[in-house]
Amino acid sequence: MKKIHILFTLLFGVAAILFFGLAYPHHLHYQEQYQLFLFDSNYVWDIVKHPGGVADLLGRFCTQFFLYAWVGAFIIGVLLSLVQLLMLRLADWGRLYGLSFVPSFLLWIFLLDENALLSSVWTVLFMELAAWFIMMKPGGWKRYVRIVIAIPLLYCIAWPAHIYRNPSVSPELFSAVVILGIALPLLVYVARKWLQPSNIVSMLGSFIVVAAIMGLMIKQNCNFKAEKIMAYDFMATHQLWNRVLDTVNEEKPNNQIGVTVQNLALAMHGMLVEHGSEYNQNGINGLLPDVQSDATSPMPTAEAFYQLGMINVAQRTVFEAQEAILDFQKSGRCYKRLAETNLINGNYEVARKYLVALQKTLFYSDWANETLPLLGDEKAIAKHPEYGRLRKMAYKEDFYFSDHVTPDMLESLLRANPKNRLAYEYLTAYYLLTGDVQSANNTYRYYQSTSEK
Amino acid sequence: MKKILYTLLTILFFSACTENVNDAMQEKQQPHIYPDYLGVTIPVNIAPLNFNMADAKALCVDAVVADRHGNSLHSQGEEAVDFDIDDWHELLGKNRGDSLNVTVSAKYADGWHTYRPFSIYVSADSIDYGICYRLIEPGYEVWSKMGIYERDLSSFDERTLIDNTQFEGCVNCHSFNRGNPADMSLHIRGKHGATLLRQNNGPMAAYNTKTDQTLGFCVYPYWHPSGKYIAYSTNTTNQLFHSAGHNRVEVFDSASDLQVYDVEKNELILSPLLKQDSIYETYPVFSADGRSLYFCGARALPEGSHKLDSIHYNLYRIDFDPATGKFGDKIETVVDAETQHKSISFPRPSYDGRFLCYTLSDYGQFSIWHHEADLYLLDLKTGESKPMTGANSKDTESFHNWSTNSRWMVLSSRRDDGLYTRPYFCHIDANGVVSKAFMLPQKNPKRFYLERFLSFNVPDFIIKPTDFDGGNASRLINDDYRKDFGVRK
Numbered sequence: 001m002k003k004i005h006i007l008f009t010l011l012f013g014v015a016a017i018l019f020f021g022l023a024y025p026h027h028l029h030y031q032e033q034y035q036l037f038l039f040d041s042n043y044v045w046d047i048v049k050h051p052g053g054v055a056d057l058l059g060r061f062c063t064q065f066f067l068y069a070w071v072g073a074f075i076i077g078v079l080l081s082l083v084q085l086l087m088l089r090l091a092d093w094g095r096l097y098g099l100s101f102v103p104s105f106l107l108w109i110f111l112l113d114e115n116a117l118l119s120s121v122w123t124v125l126f127m128e129l130a131a132w133f134i135m136m137k138p139g140g141w142k143r144y145v146r147i148v149i150a151i152p153l154l155y156c157i158a159w160p161a162h163i164y165r166n167p168s169v170s171p172e173l174f175s176a177v178v179i180l181g182i183a184l185p186l187l188v189y190v191a192r193k194w195l196q197p198s199n200i201v202s203m204l205g206s207f208i209v210v211a212a213i214m215g216l217m218i219k220q221n222c223n224f225k226a227e228k229i230m231a232y233d234f235m236a237t238h239q240l241w242n243r244v245l246d247t248v249n250e251e252k253p254n255n256q257i258g259v260t261v262q263n264l265a266l267a268m269h270g271m272l273v274e275h276g277s278e279y280n281q282n283g284i285n286g287l288l289p290d291v292q293s294d295a296t297s298p299m300p301t302a303e304a305f306y307q308l309g310m311i312n313v314a315q316r317t318v319f320e321a322q323e324a325i326l327d328f329q330k331s332g333r334c335y336k337r338l339a340e341t342n343l344i345n346g347n348y349e350v351a352r353k354y355l356v357a358l359q360k361t362l363f364y365s366d367w368a369n370e371t372l373p374l375l376g377d378e379k380a381i382a383k384h385p386e387y388g389r390l391r392k393m394a395y396k397e398d399f400y401f402s403d404h405v406t407p408d409m410l411e412s413l414l415r416a417n418p419k420n421r422l423a424y425e426y427l428t429a430y431y432l433l434t435g436d437v438q439s440a441n442n443t444y445r446y447y448q449s450t451s452e453k
Numbered sequence: 454m455k456k457i458l459y460t461l462l463t464i465l466f467f468s469a470c471t472e473n474v475n476d477a478m479q480e481k482q483q484p485h486i487y488p489d490y491l492g493v494t495i496p497v498n499i500a501p502l503n504f505n506m507a508d509a510k511a512l513c514v515d516a517v518v519a520d521r522h523g524n525s526l527h528s529q530g531e532e533a534v535d536f537d538i539d540d541w542h543e544l545l546g547k548n549r550g551d552s553l554n555v556t557v558s559a560k561y562a563d564g565w566h567t568y569r570p571f572s573i574y575v576s577a578d579s580i581d582y583g584i585c586y587r588l589i590e591p592g593y594e595v596w597s598k599m600g601i602y603e604r605d606l607s608s609f610d611e612r613t614l615i616d617n618t619q620f621e622g623c624v625n626c627h628s629f630n631r632g633n634p635a636d637m638s639l640h641i642r643g644k645h646g647a648t649l650l651r652q653n654n655g656p657m658a659a660y661n662t663k664t665d666q667t668l669g670f671c672v673y674p675y676w677h678p679s680g681k682y683i684a685y686s687t688n689t690t691n692q693l694f695h696s697a698g699h700n701r702v703e704v705f706d707s708a709s710d711l712q713v714y715d716v717e718k719n720e721l722i723l724s725p726l727l728k729q730d731s732i733y734e735t736y737p738v739f740s741a742d743g744r745s746l747y748f749c750g751a752r753a754l755p756e757g758s759h760k761l762d763s764i765h766y767n768l769y770r771i772d773f774d775p776a777t778g779k780f781g782d783k784i785e786t787v788v789d790a791e792t793q794h795k796s797i798s799f800p801r802p803s804y805d806g807r808f809l810c811y812t813l814s815d816y817g818q819f820s821i822w823h824h825e826a827d828l829y830l831l832d833l834k835t836g837e838s839k840p841m842t843g844a845n846s847k848d849t850e851s852f853h854n855w856s857t858n859s860r861w862m863v864l865s866s867r868r869d870d871g872l873y874t875r876p877y878f879c880h881i882d883a884n885g886v887v888s889k890a891f892m893l894p895q896k897n898p899k900r901f902y903l904e905r906f907l908s909f910n911v912p913d914f915i916i917k918p919t920d921f922d923g924g925n926a927s928r929l930i931n932d933d934y935r936k937d938f939g940v941r942k
Contacts, residue, residue, distance in 0.1 A: 042904065168621065293595050312696055320595045328598035328618075330906075347699060349870035356903055395697035400759055402693055409696070 004200060005088060005097065008207050009081050012101060016108060017070075017077035023222070025069030026230035030114050032066035033237070034165065034295060036330040038360040052119070052159035055126055059119025059162075067332075067363050076111065079121045080104040086128035090135065091185035094195030098206030099184050105214035106177045112221045113173075114230075115165035115326070120174055124181060126158035131185070166326045225255070232261040236300045237333060241265040252280040257300050259286035264304045267425040273444075276429050284433050287426055288405040291317050295324040299333070306337065308422050309393030309413060313401065315341035330357075332364050339371065344387050344394065348375040393420045407431070407439075414443070418450030470513035470531040474558040477565035484557040484568035487899050491571040494880040494888035496580035496861060497549045498607045501536035502573065502891070503528075505899040506559045513560035518573075520548045533897040538608060550577040574888075576880050578860035580606055581632050582917050584876060584893075585614070587625055587910035591872055593702055594692060599907075601627050601639065603919050609896045614919055619927035620645050627911065628683075630676035631804055632857050634919040638674050638683065645930045646670065652716050653680060657926060661935035664721060668710055671721075671938070675738040678804075679775055683714045684737035684746055685721075693759065699871065703761050704819035709733045711748055715778055720941040724780040726771060733764070735818055736799055739773065741806035746773045746780070747787065749797050749818060762816045765791040768800055768809075768831075778941070788831060788838060796820075799852050802833070803859040808885060809833055810841070810862060812851050821851040821865065821874065828853060828864060830885055843887040844879040854913045863912045864890065874908035 020028060037043075037060050047057045062079075066072035084104040093100050103124060110116045130150040134143060160178070164171050188195065232253065235244045244265035253259050259282045266272040266279070280286075288305070291298045298321045305314035315338065322334035339354035352375055358368035374380050374387070382388045396416040401409060410427040414420055424447040431440035483491055487507040495502065506514050516534040519525040526544050528534035544553070552574045558567040583606050589599040600616025601624055615624060622643025630636035635654040641647045647659040648671065662671035662685070671685035688709040694702050710728035712721045727734055730753065737748040749766040768788040772781025790797045790813065798818045802809045814826035828841040828850045844850065846868035853864035862881055865874045869892075877890040893909070895901040 040904075167618070310696070312694065312698075312701065316593055316694055316701070319590075319592055323590060323592050323595040323597040325597065345699065347871060350872045353870065353873075353903060353906065357906075398695050398697045398700065400693035400703065400761070401696050412696075 004203065008097075008101075008203070009084055009088075012084060012104065012211075013077040013081035015077075016080050017073045019108075019218070020073035020076050020111075021070045023224075024112070024227060025073070026227050026234050027112075027114055028066040028069045028072035029234045029237075030230045030296075031063050031118070032072070033331050033333040034325050034329060035060055035063055036332045036335060036357070036361065037061055037064040038357065039362070040360045043360075050161060051155055052123065052157065052161040054157035055122035055160075056117075056119045056162045058122045059117050062122075063118050064332075064362055076108075076118070076121070079118070079125065080108055083107060083121065083124055083128065086125065086132060087181065087185070089132055090128065091188040092192060092195070093188055094192070094198040095202040096188055096191075096195055096206055097198065097203040098208070098210035099188070101207065101210050101214070102184060103177050103181045105210070105218070106173060106180065109214070109217055109221050110171065110173045110177065112218070112223065113164075113171070114223070114226060115169075116171065116174075117163050117165060117327075120160065120163035120177075123158045123160045123163055124177060126154060127178065127181060130154045130158075131182075162327065228253070229255050229257045232258045233296070233300055236261045236264060236303045239268075239303075241268045245269065248279060254280060256282055256285060256289055257297060260289060260300045260304065263287055263429070264300070264307065267304075267422050267429075268307065270421060270425065272425040273428045273432070276432070281433060284430055287429060287433065290403055290405075291320065293320065293324055295321050295326070295331075302337070304426075306341070306390070308410075308426060309390050309395070309417070309420060310409070311341050311344050311390065311394050313405070313409075315345070332358065332361060336364060336367065339368070340387065343371070343374060343381065344390050351375055393417050393423070411443075414447070418447065421451070424451075470529055470560070472513070472529075472560075474515050474560075474565050474567065477558050477567040478563075480566050480568045482569060483571045484559065486557060488892035490555075490573060490891055492573075492889055493891040494574040494576050495545075495891060496578060496606075496878075496880075497545050497575055498542070498579050499545070499878075500606060500608050500894040501538055501541040502894050503533050503535050503896055503898060505533045505897070510561055511559040512562070515558040515560075515565075517556045518544065519554050519556070520544065520551065522547065524548075532900060535896060542607070545575050548575045551575060576860070578858060578880065580861045580878070581856045581858075581914040582606065583915050584863055584912045585627055585629070585634075585915050585919060586876065586912040587627065588907040589910050590906060591874065591908045593694070596623050600624060603915060603921075604893070605918075606893075609894070612918075613923065614921040615639075615923040615926050619923060620930045622646065622930070625910070626672055626674055627913070628674040628676060629913065629915060629919075630680050631678065632914040632916040634915050634917065634921070636676055636680045637919065637921070638676075639926070640670070640672065641930050642670075647930055647935055649926055649929060650716070657922070657929060659929040659932070659935050660938060662714075662938045664938055664940050666723065666940050667712060667721065668708055671712070671714065673736055677713075677739045677775060678741065678743045681716055681775065682722075682739075682778065683716060684711065684739060684748075685714060686711050686735045686737055686748075688735060693761070699824060700822065702822050703817060704822065705761050705764065705817055706733050706735060707756075708753070709735045711735070711737045711746075713737075713746070713773070713778065713780075714938065715941070718939075718941070719936070720939045722778050722780075722941050724771075726780065726782070726784055733766070733818075734769075735766070738800050738802060740770075740802050741804050743775045744773060745770050747800045747802065747809065749800065750784075751791070751796070751818070764796065764817050765794065766796045766798060766818050767791050768797045768811060787836075798826075801854050803855045803881075804857055805859040807833060807859065807883070808881070810853055810855070811838075812853070813840075821849060821867070823851075824848055824867075824871065826851055830881070830887065832885060839885075841879070841881075841887045844877070844890040846890075849874075852911050856914050857916055861914075863914060865909065865912060866890070869902060872908075873902070873906070874910060875902060876909045876912040 047053045062075045087100045134146050248262045298317045302314050302317035318334050318337045322331050335354045339351045342351035355368045355372050358364040414423040428440050428443045485507040486504040490502045515529040517527050528536045552572045554570045556570045585603045601614040604611045622645050626640040628638045637651045639649040648662045651657045668687035673686045675684045688706045711734045733751045747770050750769045751764050751766040770785045770787050795813050796816045798812045798820045800811045809831040812820045813829050814820040814823040820826035826849045827845040829838045831838045849867040851865045866877050876893040879890040880888040
């Protein structure tokens with residue numbers, strides 16, 4: 001009976017895991033791709049030397065596991081449960097037991113925002129630990145000593161300096177978590193004589209009330225539209241073209257990233273020209289949209305550039321996307337692609353820089369170790385199924401390009417290698433979408449006549 | 454448990470690279486080290502030239518630096534030799550104007566190898582206190598974290614002056630009067646755009662340099678030796694990108710003019726000769742005596758043309774009277790690069806008035822993105838130019854400037870990997886003989902340069918710490934107030 005609260009915590013934790021694992025997995029993938037955790041002393045020191053650095057470091061450390069959504073969901077579930085368990089220790093909650101879940105639920109809601117960082121949860125955990133350390137017995141002057149120790153220590157390890165990706169935004173919800181994390185135990189302490197005795201019914205009752213209210217708030221704050229967009233981005237990153245087609249066949253995408261990935265998947269299957277009209281299109285903006293200066297929207301387009309063999313265009317797009325990450329972090333996904341584009345272009349020393357950095361990661365190191373021996377090995381690159389193919393498909397002649405992809409660029413790509421099926425698909429689709437049937441027919445005839453040779 | 458811990462620590466301690474170089478195989482060739490410090494000329498006050506073996510197979514590296522008088526310095530390390538900084542300076546101090554002999558040994562799987570020693574020449578000419586530079590990813594249009602930093606050349610200490618975590622925007626064009634940070638300017642671009650100016654160690658102030666009579670914001674500053682004027686250009690800058698090959702981006706002007714700012718009167722001085730529509734004028738610099746203004750100029754392309762490889766900048770000169778702030782009435786061609794189908798950028802006269810160094814590339818003015826760009830030295834007495842062979846490499850050499858004694862040059866080069874710009878230094882004697890350039894020393898150079906994904910942008914000498922208050926500067930930047938530049942009637 002005394003340990004019945006463990007059951008509620010467990011229930012809460014499992015709910016969080018199921019939510020993030022089932023309903024929000026691509027938000028976790030999204031988080032992972034905008035950071036690059038390095039097992040490197042300089043990297044660690046550069047983070048921990050700042051106020052709140054330890055919480056930031058732990059947040060980043062955990063986020064690297066978000067590459068696998070269920071592992072990420074498990075980490076979030078455990079951390080949110082720990083926040084609740086520590087909250088429980090800070091006061092004798094009695095009949096208001098359910099309120100001990102409020103900070104955890106609010107953090108859950110906070111994490112629904114794709115720019116909210118996991119360091120926020122560690123920050124709250126450290127704050128709770130500090131409060132628990134201060135409140136522990138004995139009191140008197142020893143408590144004052146503990147306050148003197150805890151406050152500067154807390155500043156060093158858990159100052160909330162980096163809990164949100166956009167540094168110019170101070171998230172109010174996180175402030176609410178901190179305020180309630182302090183206010184609720186105080187409230188309970190003040191009202192302690194009215195809150196006892198408690199029993200299983202009152203505990204259950206208060207838990208259900210809090211869970212119901214917070215559940216509604218979670219539902220209201222979920223961004224499933226963003227989740228769908230992130231799902232397309234995830235499938236493009238991992239080149240899951242069949243899955244893309246399954247997804248679009250179930251529900252046609254109605255956002256630019258979805259349409260871009262859909263068209264790339266169709267083109268990868270050689271279906272864009274013949275079947276493109278059966279799917280939602282967004283004019284030529286659904287093919288290779290103009291690159292925006294943010295970290296997210298250019299990435300699927302960059303994948304299309306890369307697969308087409310427009311290596312310099314892909315390189316520029318990925319580079320700019322990484323530079324646009326709001327909190328100045330680097331990205332494992334971007335580093336990997338930049339290593340690839342530099343390798344394909346023969347810029348081996350630049351590729352080496354990216355690969356050596358990726359060697360210091362947990363989940364990209366195997367790939368980096370496999371790729372490093374390719375540097376400078378022209379024969380091995382030529383034989384490589386992806387890099388060899390892309391070298392053949394790439395532009396042979398140099399020309400200038402700007403922010404817009406023009407049909408001339410696709411035309412030039414196709415003429416550089418008439419067997420570039422993807423270039424044919426995109427160029428013909430471009431003409432069809434702009435109503436230029438004559439040019440589409442010419443491209444078809446050109447491709448048929450040259451690709452058969 | 455304690456025993457296990459002590460045993461592990463003992464194993465760790467003895468497994469570290471601290472051993473005598475015994476039974477080494479004697480190699481006939483000189484070592485292949487990183488950075489390449491073989492035969493370089495260095496200033497007496499430079500930080501220790503720590504180095505690594507260039508290849509990744511070395512298990513340990515050992516170096517003995519010895520002089521002719523029996524003094525020596527020893528270092529050994531797993532990755533790099535790391536000389537004691539005080540001992541290093543003491544040894545260099547004793548050998549001013551003389552050479553040092555460096556014997557390198559490296560341990561490989563088959564044992565120790567000792568290489569033929571090489572020399573380092575310690576010049577009698579000292580170098581300025583430090584350099585100031587911008588650190589930025591060599592990107593295109595979007596920027597991540599960047600800032601302005603200063604580095605003490607006699608140690609490894611780097612200090613942030615200001616970075617874009619303190620404000621929203623980009624910072625560039627740091628400039629000092631002959632390396633003296635008492636006169637300093639700095640540009641901020643973006644939402645909080647401003648030019649920060651400090652004159653004669655006075656308070657920093659934020660200016661709006663855009664006027665209704667000029668093309669835009671003033672850029673590429675160069676201080677007049679008197680500190681009373683700053684030469685600026687105003688440029689309409691564009692970018693285009695290369696579709697294939699090693700070249701990535703072209704930065705070019707579609708219009709540009711020159712003007713000189715009178716610091717005391719807060720006025721821009723304009724001249725019709727320096728704002729011709731048919732000419733792109735850029736990179737203005739004052740001569741050592743302050744009586745000439747050198748600049749680069751190219752024939753403008755027809756509107757809408759992107760024949761960027763036909764833009765060739767020559768080096769020009771116009772008289773300037775510091776007493777009145779008036780320009781001469783004719784422009785003189787100093788170096789005609791156009792006839793060679795080449796292009797000049799970043800003219801920098803030596804402060805003794807003897808030479809002028811410039812970058813020569815195939816076309817355009819943004820030479821950092823040109824792999825063929827090299828440095829040339831113009832003898833201002835004879836008017837002859839020659840390539841600075843000792844300082845140049847197969848890859849890009851671009852921005853550069855002179856130390857205040859005009860005997861050292863700091864130059865940007867991409868020779869290391871073709872993309873990331875690093876500062877190098879070379880000695881130039883009174884006759885214009887250029888020594889082999891050496892890379893900015895680091896405690897563990899290979900690790901440092903491999904792990905730093907930032908270019909050293911516009912490295913320039915400073916004669917003392919800048920004493921720049923980043924907090925105050927960011928307050929000025931984030932404040933809306935800007936003092937407007939006026940224009941002389």
